Each structure stands twice: as structure tokens, then as C-alpha cells.
Amino acid sequence: MLHPLVSVIVTTYNRTDYLKLTLESVFNQTFTDFEIIVIDNGTANNLNEQLCNQFEKVKYFKIENSGGPARPRNVGIREAQGKFIAFLDDDDLWLPDKLERQVAILERKSDYGLVHSCCEVIDENGKLKNQVIGRPGTPDVKHGDVSLRMMGNWTIMMPTPLMRKEVIDRVGFFNEEMPSAGEDVEFWVRCSFEAKFYYIDESLAQYRVHSGNISGSSAxxxxxxxxxxxxxxxxxxxxxxxxxxxxxxxxxxxxxxxxxxxxxxxxxxxxxxxxxxxxxxxxxxxxxxxxxxxxx
Incomplete structure (x- = not known):
């Protein structure tokens, strides 16, 4: 049996309505050679499982609540069969050509380990806020060998990257010992010393801002x-x-x-x-x- 080219790892907790929209944004992709791995971080009910059962190509796993996204992402990585890995939280969305464009770049540019972009910002109702996050002053800041430009300055917007599984094999998993607001930053910094980043200066994803965002807890x-x-x-x-x-x-x-x-x-x-x-x-x-x- 052939493995899918892309594994999409979706972490979720207690947000079934948002999760439905997130999954639909993946199934609306112009690129279709993917699997979706949904890791439920201990939601008390079975609504997420019922939702996932309505979709093909979705593998659903529930784990004990870990207090943050690092462990669910690691569980998803271990289950992934794809050559390329993408991450998506249950409240964010992808634009339809996101995977198609990124897969084409990684297939064509073998010296790059991942491809990423900036994000449009939407509110809790999905309305655009006329704001873009993750866009640098000049595109070259986030492109190429960024190992000496990234640390302490910026990070990758979580719903945007598509990366080679072999990069994860080299850098290891997300750090589960960290507070649940910086584990993604630490992971991408480690990646920057192992792989070149390809930056697309266009929004390929939508980042939802609402009261439940972990990243809103600055402390x-x-x-x-x-x-x-x-x-x-x-x-x-x-x-x-x-x-x-x-x-x-x-x-x-x-x-x-x-x-x-x-x-x-x-x-x-x-x-x-x-x-x-x-x-x-x-x-x-x-x-x-x-x-x-x-x-x-």
C-alpha cells in the first residue's frame, strides 16, 4: 500500500465547531495526496470523534490531556506515514492552494527542508481583520539559511509550514517539558540549524484570534x-x-x-x-x- 505524500497533523481540544471548519479547509485543498491525523488532547466528550468519522482519510486518536500541544503533535508525528509533514491547530484554516504550492517547492528544491509563509488574521467568527502576521520587513529575513537570523527575533507561524519528515528525524520531537506557549518556537529554532527555509511572501493560511489562544498568554x-x-x-x-x-x-x-x-x-x-x-x-x-x- 502506497503511503500518502503529506501527513497533516491536527491537534484539537474541546472545539468541535472550529475543528469542522479546519478539516474542511484541508479537504478543500487543490492537492489531495494527504492523510489527516487528528490528535484529541483529552476532550471530555466524543463529539470530535463523531465529527472525524464523517470524513475519509482522517485517523482519530484521543490521548490523556497533556496541558499543551507538544505531546499531541509528537503523537501525530509518530503516526505519520507521509514524506512531508504539516501542522494545523483546530482553530486555524488553510487557503485552498496551500499544499499544492508548497509540495511543488519541496519537490523542486531538494536543498530546502521546509517551506512556510505569513498568515491572514481572522476573528472568532472567521471574519478577516485586515491584518497579516508573520510577514518580515523584507522576505529574505525568513528565507534560506536563517540560523543566525531567527533566534530571538521571529518564529514560524504554526499553520503555515510544510516540512520534510527527515528534518524531524534529525532534530527530534517537540519539547514536552516546556511551558505550552513556547514549544513551537524552540522546535523551529532547532530546525533552523538543520535545514534551509523557503519563505513564500503570501498568506497561505488563516490564523484565528480569540480568547482561547494559548499564544495570547504572554507571561x-x-x-x-x-x-x-x-x-x-x-x-x-x-x-x-x-x-x-x-x-x-x-x-x-x-x-x-x-x-x-x-x-x-x-x-x-x-x-x-x-x-x-x-x-x-x-x-x-x-x-x-x-x-x-x-x-x-
Whole structure:
């Protein structure tokens, strides 16, 4: 039996109405050689299972609630049969030609490990908010070898990437030990040291903003720079970056941490010392601290 070319991993929890729209956006794709793996993160009822049973090519799995999306995504990865992997949360949508365009790029550009784009923003009712997120000032910022441009600056919008399964085989799974608001950032940063990114400067997905968004909980990101330092230390120990690049990225993580000063003053100061004992010797760090405390 031939495996599908693309495995679409959909994580869901207690949002059957949104999940239906999400699944329909996949089945409306102009590209059809895919499987859908729905991982239910412990919804108390069986409405999601009933919904999934109405669709062909959908495999439904329910797990005990893990408190975040990392474990469900990892379960989906283990079940995936496709050469390419895509992720989709149960409240986001794809535009119809998303997979077709991205598959064509990865089939044609063998030196790229994933392809991604920016997102249109929709509200809880699916209405466009005339806002695009994930678009850089210039497209080249998110294109090519981004390993020295990504950490501490930006991340990939979760509903947009299509990636080679072999990249995951190299970088490993999502970090299930992290708070549930930064595990995607940490994962994509690890990927940036293993693969080139192909960026399409068009919205291929719709990101829904509503009260239930995990990413809206800014305080959960306060420990993220510490986890990114672990990634940085690992790639440095493996001699994938130079000492100069290590220092550059560590400085950027200090800046990232200082920008969180208003979320929690004492944790931010403690964590920035963990990142770099002598962070305060950098004039720009002190300027940023003053700016964040008094002028922003």
C-alpha cells in the first residue's frame, strides 16, 4: 500500500465547531495526496470523534490531556506515514492552494527542508481583520539559511509550514517539558540549524484570534530564552556555529529576555543573569532595560 505524500497533523481540544471548519479547509485543498491525523488532547466528550468519522482519510486518536500541544503533535508525528509533514491547530484554516504550492517547492528544491509563509488574521467568527502576521520587513529575513537570523527575533507561524519528515528525524520531537506557549518556537529554532527555509511572501493560511489562544498568554513566554539557550549551547558544542556566532545569539537572547521585564521584573532579572552573568556590561542591554522600564 502506497503511503500518502503529506501527513497533516491536527491537534484539537474541546472545539468541535472550529475543528469542522479546519478539516474542511484541508479537504478543500487543490492537492489531495494527504492523510489527516487528528490528535484529541483529552476532550471530555466524543463529539470530535463523531465529527472525524464523517470524513475519509482522517485517523482519530484521543490521548490523556497533556496541558499543551507538544505531546499531541509528537503523537501525530509518530503516526505519520507521509514524506512531508504539516501542522494545523483546530482553530486555524488553510487557503485552498496551500499544499499544492508548497509540495511543488519541496519537490523542486531538494536543498530546502521546509517551506512556510505569513498568515491572514481572522476573528472568532472567521471574519478577516485586515491584518497579516508573520510577514518580515523584507522576505529574505525568513528565507534560506536563517540560523543566525531567527533566534530571538521571529518564529514560524504554526499553520503555515510544510516540512520534510527527515528534518524531524534529525532534530527530534517537540519539547514536552516546556511551558505550552513556547514549544513551537524552540522546535523551529532547532530546525533552523538543520535545514534551509523557503519563505513564500503570501498568506497561505488563516490564523484565528480569540480568547482561547494559548499564544495570547504572554507571561508563559518568560522562560523561553532559557530553553533557547540550551538549543544554542547544543549546536555550539556540536561545532555547528562559531564562538563569535554563539556570542551574537546569546546577546540576542539577553535582549529577548529584557523585553519581558514588565511581565515579571524579578524573574526577568534573574533569568537574564542565568543567560549571561555579565549581560549588564553591554551598553545596549542597559539602554534596552531603561527603555522597557520607563519609555514603553
Amino acid at each position: 508563559k513566554y518568560i522562560e523561553l530564552p532559557l530553553y533557547l539557550k540550551k538549543v544554542l549551547s547544543e549546536v555550539y558544542d556540536k561545532e555547528k556555529i562559531s564562538k563569535e556566532d554563539y556570542q551574537l545569539l546569546l546577546y540576542r537572547l539577553c535582549q529577548m529576555q529584557l523585553k519581558m521585564i514588565k511581565l515579571n521584573f524579578f524573574k526577568t532579572i534573574r533569568y537574564v543573569f542565568v543567560l549571561h552573568t555579565f549581560w549588564f556590561l553591554k551598553i545596549n542591554n542597559n539602554k534596552l532595560l531603561i527603555k522597557m522600564l520607563f519609555f514603553k
